[in-house]
Amino acid sequence: MQFPDDDNGKMLEAMADAGIDLSAALDVDFFLVFEDQRDAESALEELGKSDLEGEIELLLNDESGKWELIVCLNMVPEYDTIVEQEISLHEFAQEFGGVTDGWGVMQHQEGDDDFADDAHECGDDCKH
Structure with a gap:
């Protein structure tokens, strides 16, 4: 798979090389x-009122x-979609004196479940 030669393209290439399925929806953190x-609290409040579907x-x-x-959006990490979302969020952040500082995807790492809280009972607000 070919990726553009910029930071976003390099990140997507690294994800593909790590075995991440880029055709599946992932939680992408901006x-x-x-x-x-x-300023940050005002931006948070405004995002909360928006039609943004994410955490x-x-x-x-x-x-x-x-x-x-941190704006977490569940999306297929396609190059054009990532760039479009980054531009949109950057313009939004600037309205409140902020800037964007990249994006990333949390990967499940070997051993992540070793410290899971087995006594935890999921409620209506759980996200897992």
């Missing part, structure tokens, strides 16, 4: 970064001291 907590989470990055808004 990262929006804000200097100011109030959003706001956290303080201890290393950078910046606020990260």
Whole structure:
């Protein structure tokens, strides 16, 4: 499979090389970064009101001291779709003084289940 020679293309190529099925829908995390907590919270509130179908989470990055808004979208990771979503989110973030800072996909790693909480009972809000 051929990928464009840019950061997004390289990321998709690395995912394919790692054996990830790029034809299946995956949870793709897009990262929006804000200097100011109030700007990040305003962006979070506005996204919550939008028709965006995904999960959003706001956290303080201890290393950078910046606020990260993580937008998780379940989607097929096609190059054009990724680029379109990045542009859209970047324009959105700029309205609140933020910028986008890439995207990624969490992979199931060998041993991930070793620390699973067997006593956990799923409720209506569970995402697994």
